[in-house]
Every structure is written in C-alpha cells, then in structure tokens.
Amino acid sequence: MRLILGPMEGVLDPLMRQILTEINPYDMCVTEFVRIVDRKLPARVFHRVSPELNQGGKTLSGTPVRVQLLGQSPQFMAENAALAVELGSPGIDINFGCPSKIVNGNKGGAALLKEPDLMYQVIRSVRDAVPSDQTVSAKIRLGFDDCSPYREITDAVQQAGADELVVHGRSKADAYRAGTIRWDLIGDINQRLSILVTANGDIWNQQEAMRCQEVTGCKTLMVCRGALNMPNLGAHIKLGEAPMPWPELLELLIKYSQFEINGDKGMYYPNRVKQWFRYLQVQYPEAKSLFVNLRRLNDKNEILREILVEREAVKDSQIFI
Numbered sequence: 001m002r003l004i005l006g007p008m009e010g011v012l013d014p015l016m017r018q019i020l021t022e023i024n025p026y027d028m029c030v031t032e033f034v035r036i037v038d039r040k041l042p043a044r045v046f047h048r049v050s051p052e053l054n055q056g057g058k059t060l061s062g063t064p065v066r067v068q069l070l071g072q073s074p075q076f077m078a079e080n081a082a083l084a085v086e087l088g089s090p091g092i093d094i095n096f097g098c099p100s101k102i103v104n105g106n107k108g109g110a111a112l113l114k115e116p117d118l119m120y121q122v123i124r125s126v127r128d129a130v131p132s133d134q135t136v137s138a139k140i141r142l143g144f145d146d147c148s149p150y151r152e153i154t155d156a157v158q159q160a161g162a163d164e165l166v167v168h169g170r171s172k173a174d175a176y177r178a179g180t181i182r183w184d185l186i187g188d189i190n191q192r193l194s195i196l197v198t199a200n201g202d203i204w205n206q207q208e209a210m211r212c213q214e215v216t217g218c219k220t221l222m223v224c225r226g227a228l229n230m231p232n233l234g235a236h237i238k239l240g241e242a243p244m245p246w247p248e249l250l251e252l253l254i255k256y257s258q259f260e261i262n263g264d265k266g267m268y269y270p271n272r273v274k275q276w277f278r279y280l281q282v283q284y285p286e287a288k289s290l291f292v293n294l295r296r297l298n299d300k301n302e303i304l305r306e307i308l309v310e311r312e313a314v315k316d317s318q319i320f321i
Contacts, residue, residue, distance in 0.1 A: 001213070002220040003234055005029040005227055006139075006166070006200060007068055009098070011275060012224070014051050015263065019256050020227060021063040024234030029065045030139075030222075033095045035108065036071030040079040046087050057088040066137070070095040072107050072118060074125035081136075082129040091135030091163075092126055099141070099172045110172035113144045116156035123160035137164035139200075142185055143171040154189050165189070166198040166222055176225075183215040190217045198222050204229060209237045228279035246286045247318070250311045257304045269300045286310075 005017065005026045012020075017029050031050045034041065047053055052065040059065060067089035071077045081092045096119060098109025105111075112119050119138075127136045138157045142150040147170075157165050167186045174180040181202045190197040200222040203209050209221055227233045231252055235241040244252070253273070260269040274294060280287035290310050297303050 001209075001238060002027045002198075003238055004166075004198060004220065004222040005063075005234065006222040006224040007032050007093075007095075008224050008228075009033065009100070011228065014049075015256070015259055015265075017052075017063075017065065018059055018061075019252065019259070020231060020234070021059040021061045023232055023252075024227075025238050026063050026234045028090075029059065029063055030093050031065060031068050033068045033070035033098065033109075034080070034084075035103075036069050036073065036076050036080050038073065038076060040076065040083060043083065043087055046084050046089075050089065053088040057090045064090045066091050066093050066135075068093040068095050068139070069126075070098060070103065070108050072112060072122065074121045077122050078125035078129035081126040085130050085134050091137065092130055093137045093139060093166075094123060094126060094162075096138055096140045097166075097168050097172075099175055104172070110141055110144055113141060113149070113153055113172065116149070116152050119153065120156040120160040123157060123162050127161035135163045136161070137166060137198075138162045139166040139168070141168050141170055141172050141174075142182060145171065145173050147171050147182055147185060150185055150189065151192070154193060158193050158195050162195060164196040164198065165193065166200055169199065169201040183212055186218065187216040196220060200224070202226075203237075205233070205243075206237045206240065225279060228276060229283040243283060246284060247311070247314050249280070249284065249287075250307060250314060253307050254304070254311065257300075257307060261300050261304065266300060270298050270303055273303060 003026055007030045009032050034049050050065055050067050052059055057065055067084040069077055095109055096112050103109040130136055169182040169186050170180050186199045197218055198220040199212050199216040199218040203212055203221055203223050204226045223233055230243050232241055232244040277287055277291040293306050294303055
C-alpha cells in the first residue's frame with residue numbers, strides 16, 4: 001500500500017509534517033496550497049510553505065514533499081509550477097477540492113469543479129510547463145453541488161495529462177458530513193481511468209483503510225484528518241501498530257509544543273495546539289478532559305505547563321498500578 005499524508009490548510013504545516021513523518025512510514029506528503037492569482041511568485045513564498053525544498057524536497061526523515069498550487073489562471077499556474085519544481089518540489093499537485101467559502105468565492109479550489117474545461121486548461125498548462133519526469137497530480141471532490149458530474153470532471157483531469165488523481169469522495173456541498181462519503185464512486189473512477197487514482201476521505205484506522213481499498217480498488221490512499229486524530233495512523237495502517245498510547249502522545253505533544261514555541265510561529269502556538277486537541281478528542285478521551293483546562297488559556301507557557309502536569313500525573317498513576 002502507498003500512503004500519502006495529505007494537506008490541511010493551517011493545520012498540516014511544515015512542523016506537523018516533520019513530527020508525523022518521524023513516526024510514520026508515509027510515502028509522500030503534500031503541502032498546504034500556495035495561492036496563485038496573477039503573477040509568478042518569488043521563491044521565498046515556496047520556501048515558506050515548503051521549507052523542505054532546502055532539503056531536496058524531503059522532510060528531515062526523508063519523506064518526499066510535493067508542493068500544491070491553487071488557482072485558475074493557466075498561465076500563472078504553469079509559471080509557478082515550473083518554479084516550484086525548479087526549486088526542488090518532487091512534482092506538482094493542483095487543488096480543485098478546497099471547500100472554503102473564501103477560496104471558492106475567489107474562483108479557487110472546488111469552485112473549478114463547475115468548470116471542467118477550465119480545469120483541463122489549468123492542468124494542461126501545468127503539464128506542459130513541468131518536465132515530463134515530474135509528476136503532475138490533481139486533488140478533487142466529486143462535484144460542487146452534488147456528485148453527479150464526477151465522470152466529466154475526472155475525464156477532464158486524465159485528458160489534460162495529469163499523471164495522478166486524488167479523489168475526496170464527497171461533493172463540495174457535502175463538506176465533511178458523516179455518512180456522505182462515496183467510496184463506491186471512487187471505485188468507478190478507478191476502473192474507468194488509466195492514471196493512478198488515490199482514495200481520500202473517512203480513513204480513520206487500519207480497518208477503514210482496508211475497507212476503502214476493497215471498495216475502491218485503489219492501491220494508494222491519502223489520510224488527512226485521521227492523521228491528527230491518531231498521530232501514528234500511518235504506522236497503524238501500514239505496519240499494524242496499535243494506536244499511540246496516551247503517555248506517548250503526551251511526550252509527542254511536549255516535543256511539538258517546544259518546537260512550536262521556540263520557532264518563528266510561536267505566537268500561533270495556543271491556537272495551533274488547541275486545534276490539534278479538537279482532533280485528538282475523537283480518538284482519546286483523555287485529550288477531551290485535558291482540553292477542558294487548555295481551552296481557557298491563551299499563554300503558551302501556561303498551556304505547556306498544563307501538558308507537563310498531565311504527564312507527571314500519568315507517570316504517578318502508572319507507578320501505583
């Protein structure tokens with residue numbers, strides 16, 4: 001199985017990729033999107049989104065990191081794609097799936113699902129601009145208002161020359177609502193297309209990963225939210241490891257906190273770590289209890305102190321068991 005750590009804007013940033021690829025055998029990561037409007041961006045923008053470009057396009061643990069672009073201009077998407085590859089990105093991913101109202105309102109992300117012809121033009125231009133030995137992939141949803149146009153959309157992706165297609169099995173209108181995932185439609189896409197199709201959506205554990213593969217026939221899966229719910233999800237799926245125990249997770253949270261606080265984005269740490277706790281609560285009841293104490297705090301040192309106190313309490317409880 002090939003397993004990709006997918007992009008999540010404002011969540012799966014370079015630090016999180018570093019933390020998660022150190023403990024998981026992910027085959028590749030995809031960055032948060034670089035928004036392309038009406039010009040060729042300076043190199044520093046790509047280095048900010050993907051500092052891995054300074055390391056040969058890989059995380060410190062050696063996992064390749066592909067830059068993702070979001071935009072609707074064939075010309076400027078092509079120019080920026082060529083630059084990203086020149087800087088060291090192993091291929092280019094194009095975002096046609098972001099459901100953000102702000103992004104869609106500016107004719108980006110999932111909004112282009114309503115215009116397969118424009119999707120074709122964007123992909124074709126990027127494919128022509130990027131060396132033939134570099135992969136061009138596209139990430140889509142099954143449609144905008146509903147899933148009915150998925151065949152037209154996916155045909156446009158393949159005909160434009162994309163090498164790979166990642167499909168989140170929902171429409172934009174479905175958002176992330178439970179019960180709306182359509183792995184069966186991803187299976188139909190996989191059967192119809194000759195390019196590599198990757199299944200994405202509602203893969204929370206090894207059992208769900210196996211079921212997704214069975215339904216879709218896809219040999220490659222992408223995980224996003226699930227990787228935040230269970231930090232060792234990649235190892236759980238590929239190696240059969242048990243979900244990370246709470247004491248180990250606390251050590252990981254402390255490591256993450258120290259990196260974040262001491263980094264150049266330390267001011268964002270309180271919001272970032274609280275955001276992660278919202279995902280961790282799904283898998284860990286202990287995280288839900290701890291989050292009750294954290295959510296009222298805004299000082300980064302006070303938040304870290306609470307996590308350290310929880311670690312000591314867990315250690316004490318293990319001694320007396």
